[in-house]
Amino acid sequence: MKTWLLVCLGLVACASTGQRGTGDLGLVVERASGSVVLVETTKRSEIGRVRGLGDLSHASAVFSRDGRYAYVFGRDGGLSKVDLLSARLDRRIVQAGNSIGGAISQDGKLVVAANYTPGGIRIFDADTLELLSEILTDAKVVGIADAPGNRFVFSLFELGEIWVVDASAPRQPKVTRIARAGKQPYDGFVTPDGRYYLAGLFGEDGLALLDLWHPGDGVRRVLQGYGRGEEPLPVYKMPHLRGWAAAGRYLFLPAVGRHEVLVLDRAGWKEAARIPVRGQPVFAVAQPGGRRVWVNFALPDNDRVQVIDVDTMQVVQELRPGRAVLHLEFTPRGEQVWVSSRDDDTVVVYDTASYAELARLPVEKPSGIFLAARAAMTGF
Numbered sequence: 001m002k003t004w005l006l007v008c009l010g011l012v013a014c015a016s017t018g019q020r021g022t023g024d025l026g027l028v029v030e031r032a033s034g035s036v037v038l039v040e041t042t043k044r045s046e047i048g049r050v051r052g053l054g055d056l057s058h059a060s061a062v063f064s065r066d067g068r069y070a071y072v073f074g075r076d077g078g079l080s081k082v083d084l085l086s087a088r089l090d091r092r093i094v095q096a097g098n099s100i101g102g103a104i105s106q107d108g109k110l111v112v113a114a115n116y117t118p119g120g121i122r123i124f125d126a127d128t129l130e131l132l133s134e135i136l137t138d139a140k141v142v143g144i145a146d147a148p149g150n151r152f153v154f155s156l157f158e159l160g161e162i163w164v165v166d167a168s169a170p171r172q173p174k175v176t177r178i179a180r181a182g183k184q185p186y187d188g189f190v191t192p193d194g195r196y197y198l199a200g201l202f203g204e205d206g207l208a209l210l211d212l213w214h215p216g217d218g219v220r221r222v223l224q225g226y227g228r229g230e231e232p233l234p235v236y237k238m239p240h241l242r243g244w245a246a247a248g249r250y251l252f253l254p255a256v257g258r259h260e261v262l263v264l265d266r267a268g269w270k271e272a273a274r275i276p277v278r279g280q281p282v283f284a285v286a287q288p289g290g291r292r293v294w295v296n297f298a299l300p301d302n303d304r305v306q307v308i309d310v311d312t313m314q315v316v317q318e319l320r321p322g323r324a325v326l327h328l329e330f331t332p333r334g335e336q337v338w339v340s341s342r343d344d345d346t347v348v349v350y351d352t353a354s355y356a357e358l359a360r361l362p363v364e365k366p367s368g369i370f371l372a373a374r375a376a377m378t379g380f
Contacts, residue, residue, distance in 0.1 A: 022067035023332070025084045026371035028340065028347055029059045029072075030364045036061075036072060037363050038087055041331050041338070041371065044349050044359040048087030054078035054094070059368055060101040062380065064126065065108030067372035071126070073102040079113055081129060084372065091129050095122050103146040106378075110170055112152050114144040121154065123170050132170045137163070143188025143199055145379045147212050155185035155199045155208075162188075162199060162208065164215050181208040181219045190379035191266075192246050198222075202256060209269060222269045223253075223262060247290035247310045254281035254295070261295060261308065273313045277306055283327065284308075287352055288334030292316075296325045296339075305339060307355075317355055321348040329369040340366035 025047075027036040034056055038048040053059075055076035062071050069090065072080040077096035082089060098117035104110065104126065111124045120136040121144065139156035147153050152165045160183055164176040183203025190197050190212075199208040199219075206224035211217060245252035250272060251264040261284050263273040279301030286293050293308040302324050307317040322341025329338045336358065339348045347366050349359040374380040 020085070022084055022372045024372075025067065026329070026338075026369065026373075027061060027070055027072075027082065027084070028338075028361075028363050028366050029056050029061075029368040029370075031056045031059065031342070031367040032365035034074075035364075036070075036082060037361075037366075038082075038084055039338075039347075039361070041336060044336075044361070046361060046363075050082050050087060050089050052089060053080045053082075053092070056367070058100065061368070061370040062102060062104040062111070063370075063372050063375035064104070065375055067375045069126075070370065070372070071102065071104065071111050073099050073113055075099060077113075077115065077117075079111070079124065079129060093129050095124070095131070100140070100142060101144060103144050103152055105146060105150045105152075105167060106148055107150060108375075110150065110167055112144065112165075112167070114141040114154055116140045119156070121152065121165065123167055123173065125170075133167075133173055135163075135165060135173060135175060142186055145188060145190040145197065147190055147197070148194040148378070151212070153188070153190065153197045153210070153212065155181065155188050157184055157186065157202075160185065160203075162197065162210055162219065164197075164210075164212070176215050178210060178215060178218055181210075182206065182221070191251075192378060194378045198251075200253070200256065205256075207253070207264075220269065223264060223271055245284040245286040245293045247286045247293060250310065252284045252286065252293045252308065252310075254284050261293070263313065275308055275313055275315070277308075277315060278304055278318070285328060285330070286310075287337070288330055288332065292352070294328055294337060296328060302326075303341075319350065319355060321350075322346050326367045327369050329371055331371065332373040338369050338371075340369055342366060 024041045034053045035051040054074040058075045070082045077099045080092040096115040102113045111126045113122050119139045122134045123132045139158040144154035150168045162178040162181045166174040182201040185199040186202040188199040197210045208219040209222050253262045261275040265272040279297035281295045284295045295306045305319045306315045309316045321339045323343035327340045347361040347363050
């Protein structure tokens with residue numbers, strides 16, 4: 001009888017604490033107010049708001065390996081550790097004058113901030129945000145991503161280089177510099193298997209491909225000269241590669257200053273197709289399962305989202321979520337896509353099978369949407 005009573009009391013205690021997992025949690029950046037809205041995707045609702053995160057005009061986030069904490073990188077150099085379960089700011093530091101994002105290590109113990117001013121990266125303890133080491137670069141750091149082996153890879157805009165940092169000994173990181181990567185790399189990403197890093201080039205047509213198994217072999221140019229003979233259009237918004245679209249053997253990449261999505265066949269790293277789209281693509285993101293790729297655009301077409309069918313390499317659907325669509329994020333199994341509409345102060349949720357609208361959440365000037373499922377993804 002006594003044992004049964006203790007068990008019952010234990011069950012009541014667990015229920016009263018409101019314990020829950022983090023697999024369906026995430027956050028939406030409110031870029032104008034320095035806050036993030038915490039959301040859950042099961043019932044598609046807001047569960048909290050955390051304020052006081054500084055300048056979030058170009059913010060991004062990564063997650064602890066258990067999905068409980070989000071590390072938010074602000075444009076003002078702020079690094080904020082947000083507790084998703086208690087909806088509070090756990091820690092915050094201002095680590096630089098101008099930051100552009102960051103990454104978390106494979107083992108989840110290190111958080112790295114990528115900085116414009118001063119140019120370089122800073123490596124922090126993920127638990128305490130203690131500074132462990134710093135690497136100066138004399139150039140803006142762009143396209144930072146984590147890679148297997150507690151490594152971090154990034155590009156240097158002015159120098160045209162790619163650096164690979166081995167942070168296995170975080171107080172004494174080792175740097176491998178790859179020179180002559182290309183003119184003005186503006187962003188980069190690691191393929192889902194963690195083997196390859198690709199940097200987009202703003203100063204020339206093409207991409208720089210680095211095999212992380214053999215970084216000493218240097219870079220290989222792919223899609224070189226894809227716009228040769230064509231008059232380039234003005235670039236209204238720099239495309240992003242971080243939200244890569246990897247669908248089977250193909251990568252879908254936004255073309256700089258063109259109304260095209262480029263398709264790269266990973267079997268031989270050759271161009272497989274060019275898909276005409278409505279405007280200049282910003283993000284091209286693969287729906288989990290790899291059957292469709294969703295694309296948003298720069299002005300004047302930034303109220304649209306188009307959907308590409310991977311099998312036919314054609315646009316099969318166009319949606320109008322609202323004005324100034326800035327970002328989109330899929331739930332882990334791909335049944336929903338969350339889309340931010342900055343100028344309508346709204347996040348719109350769609351059913352990806354029927355394209356039906358499921359919900360609209362009021363969010364003040366939303367930009368980036370980051371779900372905790374990213375904690376299990378390489379390069380996110």
